[in-house]
Amino acid sequence: MIIKSPINLDLTINSGQTSQPPWMETDGTFSNVVLLDNEPFIFKVRQSDIYLDFNLDDKKAVSKLKYIFDLDFNLDKFYKYLNNHEELKDMSKFCEGMRLFLAPDSFECVISSICSANNSIKRWTKSISQIKKNWGMRYDDYYTFPQSRDLAKIYLDEEEEFNSSNIQDICDCNNNLKSCGVGYRAPYMRSASELFTDETDLSEISSMGYDEAFETILKVPGVGPKVADCILLYGFNFKEAFPSDVWIKRIVSYLYFDGKDISVAKVRDFGMEEFGEYAGYVQLYMFHYARKSGLMAKLK
DNA sequence: TCGCAGGTAGAAC
DNA sequence: GTTCTACCTGCG
Numbered sequence: 137m138i139i140k141s142p143i144n145l146d147l148t149i150n151s152g153q154t155s156q157p158p159w160m161e162t163d164g165t166f167s168n169v170v171l172l173d174n175e176p177f178i179f180k181v182r183q184s185d186i187y188l189d190f191n192l193d194d195k196k197a198v199s200k201l202k203y204i205f206d207l208d209f210n211l212d213k214f215y216k217y218l219n220n221h222e223e224l225k226d227m228s229k230f231c232e233g234m235r236l237f238l239a240p241d242s243f244e245c246v247i248s249s250i251c252s253a254n255n256s257i258k259r260w261t262k263s264i265s266q267i268k269k270n271w272g273m274r275y276d277d278y279y280t281f282p283q284s285r286d287l288a289k290i291y292l293d294e295e296e297e298f299n300s301s302n303i304q305d306i307c308d309c310n311n312n313l314k315s316c317g318v319g320y321r322a323p324y325m326r327s328a329s330e331l332f333t334d335e336t337d338l339s340e341i342s343s344m345g346y347d348e349a350f351e352t353i354l355k356v357p358g359v360g361p362k363v364a365d366c367i368l369l370y371g372f373n374f375k376e377a378f379p380s381d382v383w384i385k386r387i388v389s390y391l392y393f394d395g396k397d398i399s400v401a402k403v404r405d406f407g408m409e410e411f412g413e414y415a416g417y418v419q420l421y422m423f424h425y426a427r428k429s430g431l432m433a434k435l436k
Numbered sequence: 437t438c439g440c441a442g443g444t445a446g447a448a449c
Numbered sequence: 450g451t452t453c454t455a456c457c458t459g460c461g
Contacts, residue, residue: 252442252443255458256460324445357444357445361443
């Protein structure tokens with residue numbers, strides 16, 4: 137069925153948002169397994185003109201799909217907003233149809249975002265895909281993201297695995313987090329999994345206001361301000377988040393502060409204040425505008 | 437080969 | 450409170 141909200145699927149899925157790695161692509165069809173009340177559904181989506189063509193018409197599935205691709209967000213209104221601001225008016229034409237790519241499972245977003253810190257898009261998406269293959273549930277060619285209680289039990293590295301198992305050669309130890317290329321983030325990822333198994337219920341975050349949610353998620357190991365904002369934006373749909381990293385800092389500094397060097401913390405405050413309910417989208421568009429327009433190369 | 441890039445934690449100021 | 454440094458991996 138066609139869902140009549142304009143979107144550029146390829147751009148949205150491959151824009152490096154830390155909710156999840158890109159979906160599997162075959163001949164222009166993007167697919168993934170999505171759990172609805174713990175029941176697996178294979179979602180297949182493809183571009184149809186400016187819209188999205190979805191393989192299921194089940195009401196729950198459609199509602200979830202609309203959530204994942206943020207299809208109820210009014211892009212036209214957002215573009216009017218961009219066009220009314222001198223600093224932002226070029227952005228929509230470089231990113232037309234790009235939407236938030238929200239996590240079907242917020243725990244996956246927590247771990248993906250921790251993994252993305254001080255890392256490249258290519259490397260964190262590879263690591264998360266490997267984690268799904270190793271410890272997720274398999275349906276056809278697709279893997280779910282493991283649940284927190286399962287990830288909490290995974291060995292951190294070869295050494296821990298070797299010492300706790302009957303494997304004879306340490307080189308055969310590849311059932312551990314570090315073998316997924318996550319580096320020093322492994323203990324953060326496992327501690328976060330323990331936290332969300334035993335102490336903190338992720339669903340409580342959704343019912344909090346932004347500030348409380350931010351302070352709560354900031355306590356998770358491996359989560360600083362940038363990662364916290366990514367989790368709130370891509371994992372919980374808090375659109376007022378303005379995840380600020382060095383690139384956003386350079387772009388904001390160029391566009392708004394005459395190239396003056398300002399702290400990432402100040403950039404975050406500025407973005408939230410200036411863009412309000414559009415902060416998350418502005419951040420997303422800024423990053424891709426800078427990438428595609430050549431601004432990023434210039435700011436390097 | 438090695439220098440570099442990229443957020444967080446923990447220590448030092 | 451702000452600033453410095455180590456952390457792991459892949460890339461040029």
